[in-house]
Amino acid sequence: MSWVTKTFSSTLGRKLLMALTGLFLILFLIGHVSGNMLLFKDDGGQAFNEYAKFMTTNPAVKILSYLTYISIIGHVIFAIMLSVRNKKARPVNYAEAKSGTNSSWNSRNMGILGTIVLIFIVVHLQNFWAQMHWGAIPTVTYESGEYKDLYAVVNLAFSNIGLVALYVVAMAFLAFHLNHGFASAFQTLGLNHKKYTPAIQFIGSAFSIIVPAMFASMPIFIYFSSLN
Amino acid sequence: MNLTLKVWRQKNSSDKGGFVNYNIADISEDMSFLEMLDVLNEELSEKGEDPVHFDHDCREGICGMCSLHINGKPHGPQQTTTCQLHMRSFKDGDTITIEPWRAAAFPVVKDLVVDRGAFDRIIQAGGYVSVNTGGVPDANEIPIPKKIADEAFDAATCIGCGACVAACKNASAMLFTSAKISQLAMLPQGKVERKERAEKMIAQMDEEGFGACTNTGACSIECPKGISLTNIARMNREYFSAIVSSENV
Numbered sequence: 001m002s003w004v005t006k007t008f009s010s011t012l013g014r015k016l017l018m019a020l021t022g023l024f025l026i027l028f029l030i031g032h033v034s035g036n037m038l039l040f041k042d043d044g045g046q047a048f049n050e051y052a053k054f055m056t057t058n059p060a061v062k063i064l065s066y067l068t069y070i071s072i073i074g075h076v077i078f079a080i081m082l083s084v085r086n087k088k089a090r091p092v093n094y095a096e097a098k099s100g101t102n103s104s105w106n107s108r109n110m111g112i113l114g115t116i117v118l119i120f121i122v123v124h125l126q127n128f129w130a131q132m133h134w135g136a137i138p139t140v141t142y143e144s145g146e147y148k149d150l151y152a153v154v155n156l157a158f159s160n161i162g163l164v165a166l167y168v169v170a171m172a173f174l175a176f177h178l179n180h181g182f183a184s185a186f187q188t189l190g191l192n193h194k195k196y197t198p199a200i201q202f203i204g205s206a207f208s209i210i211v212p213a214m215f216a217s218m219p220i221f222i223y224f225s226s227l228n
Numbered sequence: 229m230n231l232t233l234k235v236w237r238q239k240n241s242s243d244k245g246g247f248v249n250y251n252i253a254d255i256s257e258d259m260s261f262l263e264m265l266d267v268l269n270e271e272l273s274e275k276g277e278d279p280v281h282f283d284h285d286c287r288e289g290i291c292g293m294c295s296l297h298i299n300g301k302p303h304g305p306q307q308t309t310t311c312q313l314h315m316r317s318f319k320d321g322d323t324i325t326i327e328p329w330r331a332a333a334f335p336v337v338k339d340l341v342v343d344r345g346a347f348d349r350i351i352q353a354g355g356y357v358s359v360n361t362g363g364v365p366d367a368n369e370i371p372i373p374k375k376i377a378d379e380a381f382d383a384a385t386c387i388g389c390g391a392c393v394a395a396c397k398n399a400s401a402m403l404f405t406s407a408k409i410s411q412l413a414m415l416p417q418g419k420v421e422r423k424e425r426a427e428k429m430i431a432q433m434d435e436e437g438f439g440a441c442t443n444t445g446a447c448s449i450e451c452p453k454g455i456s457l458t459n460i461a462r463m464n465r466e467y468f469s470a471i472v473s474s475e476n477v
């Protein structure tokens with residue numbers, strides 16, 4: 001085996017990839033949530049539709065979006081490989097285990113939390129991303145030209161209370177995933193020091209609550225707007 | 229006090245094994261946990277039954293042999309070794325569940341005894357400083373800042389008991405391996421071989437079938453010596469810098 005294959009078949013090499021892809025996905029979440037805040041703008045969706053067009057056509061964004069697809073796929077593949085290995089390392093379980101006294105629930109269930117997030121990602125891509133790329137969606141014309149009216153698609157989707165509930169619940173699971181994952185990634189990278197680890201932990205906790213809450217507020221806001 | 233012990237009994241490594249209940253009376257709260265098991269074994273021997281096999285050696289918290297999973301925790305309810313656990317941590321009438329360490333890399337030999345040879349092989353892979361020739365240098369010729377010496381010493385207090393593996397949901401040996409890598413990587417004598425050491429010890433750790441680290445932190449909480457997670461971060465740094473700069477292509 002060459003040193004590269006050896007590294008990425010080792011536990012630590014795989015953890016390194018989990019951490020790097022996880023951190024990249026965290027950056028993606030920051031970009032995604034910031035852009036989507038345009039949904040709150042009271043302009044009939046013009047700013048949001050212009051932004052959606054930019055995101056699907058700009059070449060620099062294209063590169064970033066391919067990196068995001070690769071990160072999700074890589075994160076999932078290495079999550080499966082590590083989880084299988086970890087399961088095999090403890091073939092017989094304890095009859096009695098007080099794991100709650102030594103570790104947090106979400107740190108022990110990253111695989112389950114991640115799987116739920118993955119199911120959500122697939123549903124979410126089907127709802128909007130696939131529509132924007134291949135769906136027949138209405139167009140609107142502003143001064144700057146003709147745009148696909150993704151804003152209308154989003155509004156229609158979130159007038160359905162079931163879908164709103166699904167999104168809100170999924171964000172809760174994402175919050176738990178990030179509540180452990182954010183700080184964990186820095187520990188994996190070897191960044192643990194009394195100077196900055198408390199700050200990382202604080203930012204991680206805040207991030208894991210604020211960002212999913214911002215995402216969840218969008219379907220809720222649109223649902224209540226649709227009632228009027 | 230009177231207790232019910234629910235003990236894992238297993239004839240040998242290929243036996244399926246199962247729990248057997250024993251009632252035990254008149255246990256003093258000043259006894260250590262192992263002394264309580266000695267009382268049980270004396271009774272079993274007198275009845276002509278096979279005593280419960282468990283590992284122990286120093287009985288003073290320094291050898292790391294006394295590997296028992298008690299009431300859902302490695303070494304029981306206190307952050308100490310089983311030999312240093314006293315019966316005052318339990319109440320009259322309690323049922324105490326006693327299991328062996330559970331890890332593919334620590335196969336059960338008999339009853340509560342597991343083979344922790346995997347740890348020895350990790351050490352053999354690189355947990356040493358090669359001294360090939362020459363006399364012993366004067367200690368004061370190698371200045372080591374007190375802080376560094378203390379941190380290396382803290383890592384070196386790991387007794388190889390395996391509670392970290394037992395506590396981890398992935399049966400990961402990262403805390404043990406990182407303590408052993410750290411105690412040498414911080415000192416001038418150990419720095420010479422640090423890259424090779426990190427690569428070899430981690431390769432051996434994987435080879436033995438231990439799991440990966442999910443950073444749950446259970447290991448450090450259950451470690452009788454309080455080995456810190458900063459050692460795992462240090463091991464990761466050692467490894468990542470070794471893979472991009474060592475001589476092994």
Ligand code: HEM
Nearest residue numbers: 018019022025026079110111114115118181184185188442
């Ligand atoms: C937006 C989506 C996601 C983000 C931002 C994210 C982020 C992270 C981060 C930062 C970590 C910590 C890495 C480390 O401990 O070094 C992590 C761990 C993990 N993630 Fe994700 N993740 C996402 C989606 C997923 C998905 C879809 C899965 C599906 C299986 C998943 C499964 C896991 C697992 C199993 C771990 C723990 C790995 C281990 O240490 O054993 N994640 N995630």
Ligand code: SF4
Nearest residue numbers: 386387389390392451
């Ligand atoms: S790190 Fe702690 S729990 Fe693990 S073997 Fe060393 S002393 Fe035991």
Ligand code: FES
Nearest residue numbers: 287291292294311
């Ligand atoms: S018997 Fe030596 S540490 Fe317990």
